[in-house]
Amino acid sequence: MVSRPAHGKRRTACRPRPHPGELPEDxxxxxxxxxxxxxxxxxxxxxxxxxxxxxxxxxxxxxxxxxxxxxxxxxxxxxxxxxxxxxxxxxxxxxxxxxxxxxxxALDPVRKATLEIPVIRLEVEAAGGEYAYRVLQKEIVSAPAPVAEKMDLSPGVDLVHLRGLHTADGDPFLYEERWVNLDSVPEFETADFTSVSPNEWLVRNQPFTRGEISFLAEAASSEQAAALGAAEGAALFAIERTTWNADAAITHVRLAYRQGYRMSTEI
Amino acid sequence: MVSRPAHGKRRTACRPRPHPGELPEDxxxxxxxxxxxxxxxxxxxxxxxxxxxxxxxxxxxxxxxxxxxxxxxxxxxxxxxxxxxxxxxxxxxxxxxxxxxxxxxALDPVRKATLEIPVIRLEVEAAGGEYAYRVLQKEIVSAPAPVAEKMDLSPGVDLVHLRGLHTADGDPFLYEERWVNLDSVPEFETADFTSVSPNEWLVRNQPFTRGEISFLAEAASSEQAAALGAAEGAALFAIERTTWNADAAITHVRLAYRQGYRMSTEI
DNA sequence: AAGTGGTCTAGACCACTCC
DNA sequence: GAGTGGTCTAGACCACTTA
The missing domain is CATH 1.10.10.10 (Winged helix-like DNA-binding domain superfamily/Winged helix DNA-binding domain)
Known part of the structure; x- marks a missing residue:
């Protein structure tokens, strides 16, 4: 063995802690x-x-x-x-x-709230529920003008239009309406959503480089109300999200949470 | 003067950039x-x-x-x-x-959305509007149970209860209902809110160390509806916030935005 | 026990911005 | 022009976690 100076553990040259004994007390x-x-x-x-x-x-x-x-x-x-x-x-x-x-x-401190939006399945399971997703409707449509605008697409492009319901222990949790650009994700058309929700499928199969997300309140449509077991016109917390992969729109989705849902965080 | 080696501009010992000429091209x-x-x-x-x-x-x-x-x-x-x-x-x-x-x-990338919540006046002015705040009601009340619970106070403590309306160019923008703990902020009782909103007053006069913030949707009460010029029961985007200074509750506030308001950010 | 990220240091150069 | 934050380096120790 190489002989070493007696003060075995060598401190780095540049770490002259002021008074070695004080820190614990401080x-x-x-x-x-x-x-x-x-x-x-x-x-x-x-x-x-x-x-x-x-x-x-x-x-x-x-x-x-x-x-x-x-x-x-x-x-x-x-x-x-x-x-x-x-x-x-x-x-x-x-x-x-x-x-x-x-x-x-700061004179006017901007309050920054960081919201964590997990994959829905994880959110349900974290709350101790059993997660499931069910497709309510699936069709291929020509992009409606408002959707095309939000996705930066020319109107008339073919999109998959999907409505679905996420449940926790069988209870409605989240109503989802989604449009997917087949030009960007052709495999989506034939994907199977019996065991994996479209949300999760896209997360795993289609990375994105940019996205926009909005939080808003909306009155439950008759369809949403029926699916979520709420009254028509009930106030629902909703998230709208659009994602792109290098300027190519991937998907636009609107998630309406069950009545009473709130998203919280600490600041 | 201490004499120095001739190679004037001395590079720091530890910066041997690999090939000096390549970086611009790369x-x-x-x-x-x-x-x-x-x-x-x-x-x-x-x-x-x-x-x-x-x-x-x-x-x-x-x-x-x-x-x-x-x-x-x-x-x-x-x-x-x-x-x-x-x-x-x-x-x-x-x-x-x-x-x-x-x-x-990450297998299941948690989408983190950072929302910036500016002082309301700044938000209105950023949108080109003229900001104003008007007190609708001010009273001292014994803390209602739900409010006391959210502020970690024992029920019955005296709080200032304040309702007010924020406007942009005279149009209703945000309905505010607030409770303030006079034990923490005794000066609040006599503060003047003709030129500064309570929100701003507190930001400037009462720092906090901890806070909770929630985002939710609520149906407009008759009072909210009247103040905001919306229909009763309309879906409103709302923020609920509670702040403490070292375990002493300062304020609990519920902000209901005008109809159609959404909070957006990029991810 | 060992590997990997987390943090710290002293020193340096640089970019930006205010005066 | 000068002051301040932004970033980078080489090296070191340390904390945590898994093998």
Whole structure:
């Protein structure tokens, strides 16, 4: 074996942690519980401290905060670590950063809510239900003008038009109306949706590079009402989504959720 | 002055770009247009290339992709750069990463939609309208059970209950019903909402550390219908939001948008 | 036990923007 | 022109997880 200096575990040259014994205590002091990744010189710890200063109005909306170099010096860490912390806060709308102008606490913080829209089957199963999908109607149609417009297609192109119902333990969960561009996905015409929903089929078989998604409320049509077991005209939460693969439209779909459905997230 | 070697502009020790002359050409070749930040060895360029390989099914859903070290070698960049590129893709749900297990193309990519919810005034003004807010009703009430539950308060606490209407060029835009915890924000009781809406007042005067937000559809109540100029029972898109500052509830608000409103984003 | 991602550092150059 | 954030590098240690 190669002989090694006695201080076995060699620290990297550039990591002179200020006072080796202090971190655990500081950690506990930071709020009652010792978080593994929230040491004061970790990016998460710095982020938490910045959040605290904004919440405690040490830095007020509109204020310019110290530059990355200053903060790095204060926290005893590399500038890249401060950068990582501040970028996250800027992404979530709490800070506004501009070169030369510096970093400011946002005056009108844009609340960014990140909604996670899982594959429907997973959503149903996560809620403990047994998932199923049933085709209600399938036909090939000439693209109606409004649909063609949303898909950036010329009207009259042939599309598969599909209506279906997603259920949880047999109860209606989601009503789906979909149009699929056969020019982009010719295999879709003969796909079998007895075990896999069209949604899932497309996810697995047709990647996309771009999409638009809208959230809206709509009054249940008579067909939707019948399928979902709701009253006609009931207010339904709906999602409309269109996807393209390099400018070639793939599909346009409108999902109407069962009555009372809400989509939630934390901010 | 300290004497310096003659080769004036000193490159940092660790930046041996492979072949100095090739990058511009590679850049042009990457897709027709030379993007400033998309050189093949930038994290954005790497991200784009990974996206392309997934879209072109070079790497299929479920496949494990090469490790960061391998990719760094392939792209001729540092591992940190690859890490930055891959982390972004993991955040957007396209990749799944686990230590030791490596990085895989997501089988069921969770579609993450990031909604930006600006201060209402800014949203109206961005659409070219003139913004105004009008208080319809203001009272102090004992917290109703459902509201108290959502705010994590004991029922019976005193809250300010406020109904108001946001307008664009005089047209109804958004109906707001809000409860505010006077224990957390005593100044709210005497605040003046003739020039600043309660929403904006709170943003500027009361930071929060945690919040919940829900998106849903609701049928217009008679009061909402009257204020928004819609039919009673019309399907309205609504947002419900509750915010806390370190476990102290601040406000609970329900925003019902004018008929036909939709919230959109790109994915 | 070992492999892989997660994070950090010190230093450097660069791009953007304000003055 | 100069200040600030954006990005990159090479190297290192560490945490987590699976074999």
């Amino acid at each position: 950690n506990r002091g930071a709020g009652g519980r010792a978080l593994r990744q929230s040491a004061l010189n970790s990016w998460q710890g710095i982020q938490a401290e910045i959040r605290r200063r904004i919440a405690d109005r040490v830095w007020r909306p509109g204020d310019q905060i110290p530059g990355e170099a200053d903060l790095a010096a204060e926290f005893g860490c590399a500038r890249a670590t401060v950068n990582r912390a501040l970028q996250g806060l800027a992404d979530s709308g709490l800070l506004e950063r501009r070169r030369k102008a510096g970093t400011r606490v | 850049n042009r070749g990457a897709g027709g247009r030379a993007l400033r930040q998309s050189a093949l060895n930038s994290w954005q360029g790497i991200q784009a290339e990974i996206r392309r390989r997934i879209a072109d099914r070079v790497w299929r859903p479920g496949d494990q992709i090469p490790g960061e070290a391998d990719l760094a070698a392939e792209f001729g960049c540092a591992r940190a750069t690859v890490n930055r590129a891959l982390q972004g893709l993991a955040d957007s749900g396209l990749l799944e990463r686990r230590r030791k297990a490596g990085t895989r193309v």
